[in-house]
Amino acid sequence: MLLRELVARVPQAGRLESIWLRPARGVAALGVQEALAVAGRGLEGDRTAGGRGGGRRQVTLLQYEHLPVLAALLGRPALEASLLRRNLVVSGLNLLAARSPLSQVPLRLWLGDEIELEVTGPCEPCSRMEEALGPGGYAAMRGHGGVTARVLRGGRLRVGDVVRCVAAPGSEAGDSAA
Numbered sequence: 001m002l003l004r005e006l007v008a009r010v011p012q013a014g015r016l017e018s019i020w021l022r023p024a025r026g027v028a029a030l031g032v033q034e035a036l037a038v039a040g041r042g043l044e045g046d047r048t049a050g051g052r053g054g055g056r057r058q059v060t061l062l063q064y065e066h067l068p069v070l071a072a073l074l075g076r077p078a079l080e081a082s083l084l085r086r087n088l089v090v091s092g093l094n095l096l097a098a099r100s101p102l103s104q105v106p107l108r109l110w111l112g113d114e115i116e117l118e119v120t121g122p123c124e125p126c127s128r129m130e131e132a133l134g135p136g137g138y139a140a141m142r143g144h145g146g147v148t149a150r151v152l153r154g155g156r157l158r159v160g161d162v163v164r165c166v167a168a169p170g171s172e173a174g175d176s177a178a
Contacts, residue, residue, distance in 0.1 A: 004105045014093025014163040016111060017064045018081055021045045029082045037115045039154040043087055055150075056120035061109075062146035064091035073140040074133055083132045086123065086146050090163050095119070095147045098165045106168040114155025123148045 020029040024047050035043045042049035042058035049058070062084055071079040081089045088111075099119040100107045109117040125141035133140065 004102055007100050007102055007105050008107065008167040010093070010097065010165040012092060014090045014165075016088060016157060016159055016161040016163055017091050018089040019043075019157065019159060020082055020085070020087055020089070022047050022085055022087075029085050031082060034156060034158040036156055037111070037117075037151045037154045039151050041154075042151060046087060057123075057148045058151050059088060059117060059149045060086040060123045060146055061088045061090055061095050061117075061119075061149060062086035062123075063095050063144070064089050066144040066146075070133075070140055070144055073144075074136065079133075084141070084145075085128070085132070088157075093163055093165060096122075099147065107165055108152070108168050109149065110164045110166060111157045112155070112161040114153065115151065115157050116153035117149040118152050119147045119149050121148055122146075 019032050019035050021032055021035065021043060022029050023045065030045075032045075035045065037059070038044055038049055040054060040058070062081065064081075067079050067081060067089075070084075071077065098107050098109050099121065107119070109119060111117065123146040125138050125145045127138060129137040129141045131137075
């Protein structure tokens with residue numbers, strides 16, 4: 001099997017577990033049941049969408065399965081996703097695999113039937129993680145900080161929406177990935 005076929009082969013769809021809006025720097029993230037994704041900007045009500053817009057960090061996504069790992073690395077029984085200040089928490093889908101290593105096989109994340117995201121890279125932790133999580137918070141987050149994305153197509157997203165990773169139309173992998 002060719003690498004471009006392997007890149008586009010995702011074993012299953014995921015689920016949107018939670019949505020977090022960060023209204024301003026230093027203000028606690030707000031959990032919501034639904035939000036509006038605005039193409040080229042981010043999530044309405046989030047400080048990123050209210051700014052200049054554009055850029056690679058319009059939306060941040062976190063792997064739900066990393067929460068217990070982070071809690072274990074911090075010596076805690078559990079960890080609340082709001083502390084990590086990522087917009088979307090997704091389960092059942094490897095978010096790092098949603099960014100193709102091959103330019104001829106671009107991948108897209110679809111949330112529900114409306115929202116299309118392009119994963120732009122890893123979401124590295126900032127020094128605020130030390131404040132939010134305590135000593136070692138920054139180090140624990142390295143490799144578990146999630147990914148950043150651009151909103152290519154906006155719409156309404158809701159907790160519980162299906163999250164799919166598919167090859168972009170017109171790529172060498174075509175629409176065969178599901």
